[in-house]
Amino acid sequence: SAVISQKPSRDICQRGTSLTIQCQVDSQVTMMFWYRQQPGQSLTLIATANQGSEATYESGFVIDKFPISRPNLTFSTLTVSNMSPEDSSIYLCSVVAGATYEQYFGPGTRLTVT
Amino acid sequence: TQLLEQSPQFLSIQEGENLTVYCNSSSVFSSLQWYRQEPGEGPVLLVTVVTGGEVKKLKRLTFQFGDARKDSSLHITAAQPGDTGLYLCAGERQAGTALIFGKGTTLSVSS
Numbered sequence: 537s538a539v540i541s542q543k544p545s546r547d548i549c550q551r552g553t554s555l556t557i558q559c560q561v562d563s564q565v566t567m568m569f570w571y572r573q574q575p576g577q578s579l580t581l582i583a584t585a586n587q588g589s590e591a592t593y594e595s596g597f598v599i600d601k602f603p604i605s606r607p608n609l610t611f612s613t614l615t616v617s618n619m620s621p622e623d624s625s626i627y628l629c630s631v632v633a634g635a636t637y638e639q640y641f642g643p644g645t646r647l648t649v650t
Numbered sequence: 651t652q653l654l655e656q657s658p659q660f661l662s663i664q665e666g667e668n669l670t671v672y673c674n675s676s677s678v679f680s681s682l683q684w685y686r687q688e689p690g691e692g693p694v695l696l697v698t699v700v701t702g703g704e705v706k707k708l709k710r711l712t713f714q715f716g717d718a719r720k721d722s723s724l725h726i727t728a729a730q731p732g733d734t735g736l737y738l739c740a741g742e743r744q745a746g747t748a749l750i751f752g753k754g755t756t757l758s759v760s761s
Contacts, residue, residue, distance in 0.1 A: 578751045578754045639742075
Protein backbone atom coordinates (compact mmCIF):
# COMPACT_ATOMS: atom_id res chain seq x y z
CA SER A 537 0.00 0.00 0.00
CA ALA A 538 0.95 3.67 0.05
CA VAL A 539 0.39 6.47 2.54
CA ILE A 540 -0.49 9.76 0.93
CA SER A 541 -0.75 13.20 2.49
CA GLN A 542 -2.16 16.35 0.98
CA LYS A 543 -1.76 20.00 1.89
CA PRO A 544 -3.78 22.01 2.59
CA SER A 545 -6.61 19.86 3.85
CA ARG A 546 -9.05 22.67 3.15
CA ASP A 547 -9.05 26.29 2.08
CA ILE A 548 -11.42 29.11 1.33
CA CYS A 549 -10.22 31.32 -1.51
CA GLN A 550 -11.34 34.44 -3.30
CA ARG A 551 -12.33 34.22 -6.92
CA GLY A 552 -9.55 35.12 -9.33
CA THR A 553 -6.78 33.80 -7.08
CA SER A 554 -4.80 30.56 -7.38
CA LEU A 555 -4.17 27.70 -4.98
CA THR A 556 -1.44 25.08 -5.13
CA ILE A 557 -2.21 21.68 -3.62
CA GLN A 558 0.64 19.39 -2.58
CA CYS A 559 0.61 15.60 -2.64
CA GLN A 560 3.31 13.64 -0.80
CA VAL A 561 3.70 9.85 -0.94
CA ASP A 562 5.66 7.71 1.51
CA SER A 563 7.23 5.62 -1.26
CA GLN A 564 8.42 6.09 -4.82
CA VAL A 565 5.62 5.66 -7.35
CA THR A 566 5.56 6.10 -11.09
CA MET A 567 1.87 6.61 -11.70
CA MET A 568 0.07 9.50 -9.99
CA PHE A 569 -3.34 10.93 -10.77
CA TRP A 570 -5.32 14.01 -9.83
CA TYR A 571 -9.11 13.78 -9.46
CA ARG A 572 -11.87 16.24 -8.70
CA GLN A 573 -14.97 15.42 -6.68
CA GLN A 574 -17.67 18.05 -6.88
CA PRO A 575 -20.21 18.27 -4.04
CA GLY A 576 -22.35 15.15 -3.91
CA GLN A 577 -20.65 13.69 -6.98
CA SER A 578 -18.29 10.89 -7.83
CA LEU A 579 -14.66 11.34 -8.88
CA THR A 580 -13.58 12.75 -12.24
CA LEU A 581 -10.04 12.41 -13.51
CA ILE A 582 -8.26 15.71 -14.13
CA ALA A 583 -4.87 14.48 -15.31
CA THR A 584 -2.22 11.80 -15.13
CA ALA A 585 1.12 12.96 -13.76
CA ASN A 586 4.04 10.65 -14.37
CA GLN A 587 7.52 11.63 -13.33
CA GLY A 588 9.74 12.60 -16.19
CA SER A 589 6.99 13.55 -18.60
CA GLU A 590 4.39 16.26 -18.96
CA ALA A 591 1.01 15.68 -17.40
CA THR A 592 -1.74 14.30 -19.62
CA TYR A 593 -5.06 16.08 -19.22
CA GLU A 594 -8.55 14.68 -19.67
CA SER A 595 -11.14 16.30 -21.87
CA GLY A 596 -12.46 19.44 -20.21
CA PHE A 597 -9.30 20.15 -18.24
CA VAL A 598 -6.43 22.30 -19.55
CA ILE A 599 -2.91 22.98 -18.39
CA ASP A 600 -3.41 26.74 -18.10
CA LYS A 601 -6.19 26.20 -15.58
CA PHE A 602 -4.69 23.20 -13.73
CA PRO A 603 -0.89 23.24 -14.08
CA ILE A 604 0.76 20.18 -12.53
CA SER A 605 4.31 19.57 -11.43
CA ARG A 606 5.90 16.17 -10.77
CA PRO A 607 9.49 16.87 -9.76
CA ASN A 608 10.23 13.43 -8.31
CA LEU A 609 8.72 10.02 -7.59
CA THR A 610 7.20 10.99 -4.23
CA PHE A 611 5.74 14.43 -4.80
CA SER A 612 3.36 16.36 -7.05
CA THR A 613 1.47 19.64 -7.03
CA LEU A 614 -1.76 20.71 -8.68
CA THR A 615 -2.53 24.40 -9.04
CA VAL A 616 -6.08 25.64 -9.50
CA SER A 617 -5.67 28.95 -11.32
CA ASN A 618 -7.91 31.97 -11.64
CA MET A 619 -10.50 30.31 -9.45
CA SER A 620 -14.25 30.72 -9.75
CA PRO A 621 -17.02 29.34 -7.50
CA GLU A 622 -17.43 26.46 -9.97
CA ASP A 623 -14.00 25.21 -8.89
CA SER A 624 -15.30 24.52 -5.39
CA SER A 625 -14.62 20.80 -5.02
CA ILE A 626 -12.56 18.21 -3.28
CA TYR A 627 -9.27 17.62 -5.09
CA LEU A 628 -7.67 14.20 -4.60
CA CYS A 629 -4.39 12.70 -5.65
CA SER A 630 -3.94 8.98 -6.05
CA VAL A 631 -1.07 6.63 -6.78
CA VAL A 632 -0.69 3.15 -8.15
CA ALA A 633 1.17 0.83 -5.83
CA GLY A 634 1.60 -2.86 -5.25
CA ALA A 635 1.96 -5.86 -7.50
CA THR A 636 -1.73 -5.77 -8.49
CA TYR A 637 -1.73 -2.08 -9.47
CA GLU A 638 -4.08 -1.01 -6.73
CA GLN A 639 -4.79 2.69 -6.40
CA TYR A 640 -4.63 4.58 -3.16
CA PHE A 641 -6.00 8.02 -2.46
CA GLY A 642 -4.94 10.93 -0.36
CA PRO A 643 -7.36 12.50 2.12
CA GLY A 644 -8.29 15.25 -0.32
CA THR A 645 -8.21 19.04 -0.31
CA ARG A 646 -11.58 20.68 0.18
CA LEU A 647 -11.61 23.95 -1.76
CA THR A 648 -14.30 26.60 -1.43
CA VAL A 649 -14.19 29.59 -3.75
CA THR A 650 -16.18 32.67 -2.76
CA THR B 651 -22.51 8.41 -21.30
CA GLN B 652 -21.54 6.92 -17.95
CA LEU B 653 -19.14 4.04 -18.57
CA LEU B 654 -19.87 2.49 -15.19
CA GLU B 655 -23.48 2.45 -14.08
CA GLN B 656 -23.78 2.08 -10.34
CA SER B 657 -27.06 1.40 -8.58
CA PRO B 658 -28.82 2.22 -6.43
CA GLN B 659 -27.62 5.77 -5.96
CA PHE B 660 -29.13 6.05 -2.47
CA LEU B 661 -29.98 3.34 0.03
CA SER B 662 -31.45 3.80 3.50
CA ILE B 663 -31.93 0.63 5.54
CA GLN B 664 -32.29 -0.64 9.08
CA GLU B 665 -29.54 -2.33 11.01
CA GLY B 666 -29.48 -6.06 10.32
CA GLU B 667 -30.78 -5.87 6.76
CA ASN B 668 -28.90 -7.16 3.74
CA LEU B 669 -28.16 -5.10 0.65
CA THR B 670 -26.53 -5.35 -2.76
CA VAL B 671 -24.91 -2.61 -4.82
CA TYR B 672 -24.44 -3.15 -8.54
CA CYS B 673 -21.87 -1.82 -10.94
CA ASN B 674 -22.48 -2.47 -14.65
CA SER B 675 -20.76 -1.60 -17.90
CA SER B 676 -20.72 -2.57 -21.53
CA SER B 677 -16.93 -2.35 -21.43
CA VAL B 678 -14.43 -4.93 -20.24
CA PHE B 679 -12.14 -3.96 -17.39
CA SER B 680 -8.80 -5.45 -16.41
CA SER B 681 -9.79 -4.97 -12.78
CA LEU B 682 -12.49 -3.40 -10.71
CA GLN B 683 -11.96 -1.75 -7.37
CA TRP B 684 -14.44 -0.94 -4.62
CA TYR B 685 -13.90 2.01 -2.32
CA ARG B 686 -15.67 3.41 0.73
CA GLN B 687 -15.54 7.12 1.42
CA GLU B 688 -16.60 8.93 4.56
CA PRO B 689 -17.30 12.67 4.69
CA GLY B 690 -14.13 14.74 4.71
CA GLU B 691 -11.89 11.83 3.78
CA GLY B 692 -10.48 10.28 0.64
CA PRO B 693 -11.76 6.97 -0.74
CA VAL B 694 -10.41 3.92 1.06
CA LEU B 695 -9.78 0.81 -0.99
CA LEU B 696 -11.89 -2.16 0.10
CA VAL B 697 -11.02 -4.75 -2.52
CA THR B 698 -9.70 -5.28 -6.02
CA VAL B 699 -11.15 -8.01 -8.25
CA VAL B 700 -9.20 -9.08 -11.27
CA THR B 701 -10.39 -12.46 -12.52
CA GLY B 702 -13.75 -13.03 -14.20
CA GLY B 703 -16.10 -14.81 -11.78
CA GLU B 704 -13.91 -13.96 -8.82
CA VAL B 705 -15.56 -13.70 -5.41
CA LYS B 706 -13.85 -12.01 -2.48
CA LYS B 707 -15.09 -11.71 1.08
CA LEU B 708 -14.19 -9.06 3.61
CA LYS B 709 -16.01 -9.89 6.85
CA ARG B 710 -19.69 -9.16 6.08
CA LEU B 711 -18.91 -7.78 2.62
CA THR B 712 -18.90 -10.02 -0.46
CA PHE B 713 -17.58 -8.75 -3.78
CA GLN B 714 -18.11 -10.47 -7.12
CA PHE B 715 -16.63 -9.77 -10.53
CA GLY B 716 -18.74 -10.87 -13.49
CA ASP B 717 -17.54 -13.68 -15.71
CA ALA B 718 -17.07 -11.28 -18.62
CA ARG B 719 -15.36 -8.67 -16.40
CA LYS B 720 -17.99 -6.07 -17.28
CA ASP B 721 -19.90 -5.95 -14.01
CA SER B 722 -19.49 -6.34 -10.28
CA SER B 723 -21.55 -6.43 -7.14
CA LEU B 724 -21.06 -5.67 -3.48
CA HIS B 725 -23.27 -7.51 -1.00
CA ILE B 726 -23.39 -6.53 2.66
CA THR B 727 -24.88 -8.98 5.14
CA ALA B 728 -26.48 -7.76 8.36
CA ALA B 729 -25.65 -4.11 7.80
CA GLN B 730 -24.51 -2.04 10.77
CA PRO B 731 -24.53 1.72 11.35
CA GLY B 732 -20.75 1.68 10.90
CA ASP B 733 -21.30 0.64 7.28
CA THR B 734 -22.77 4.06 6.52
CA GLY B 735 -20.85 5.89 3.81
CA LEU B 736 -20.37 6.41 0.11
CA TYR B 737 -19.46 3.25 -1.81
CA LEU B 738 -17.70 3.69 -5.13
CA CYS B 739 -16.90 1.18 -7.80
CA ALA B 740 -14.07 2.01 -10.19
CA GLY B 741 -12.85 0.15 -13.23
CA GLU B 742 -9.42 0.03 -14.72
CA ARG B 743 -9.15 -0.48 -18.48
CA GLN B 744 -5.51 -1.44 -18.30
CA ALA B 745 -3.37 -2.20 -15.28
CA GLY B 746 -1.87 0.91 -13.77
CA THR B 747 -4.05 3.39 -15.65
CA ALA B 748 -6.52 5.89 -14.27
CA LEU B 749 -9.78 4.66 -12.80
CA ILE B 750 -13.23 5.20 -14.24
CA PHE B 751 -15.66 5.74 -11.40
CA GLY B 752 -19.32 4.96 -11.03
CA LYS B 753 -21.56 7.65 -9.54
CA GLY B 754 -21.45 6.04 -6.12
CA THR B 755 -23.99 4.62 -3.69
CA THR B 756 -24.75 6.57 -0.54
CA LEU B 757 -25.65 4.04 2.16
CA SER B 758 -27.31 5.00 5.42
CA VAL B 759 -27.83 2.33 8.07
CA SER B 760 -29.93 3.31 11.05
CA SER B 761 -30.11 1.49 14.36
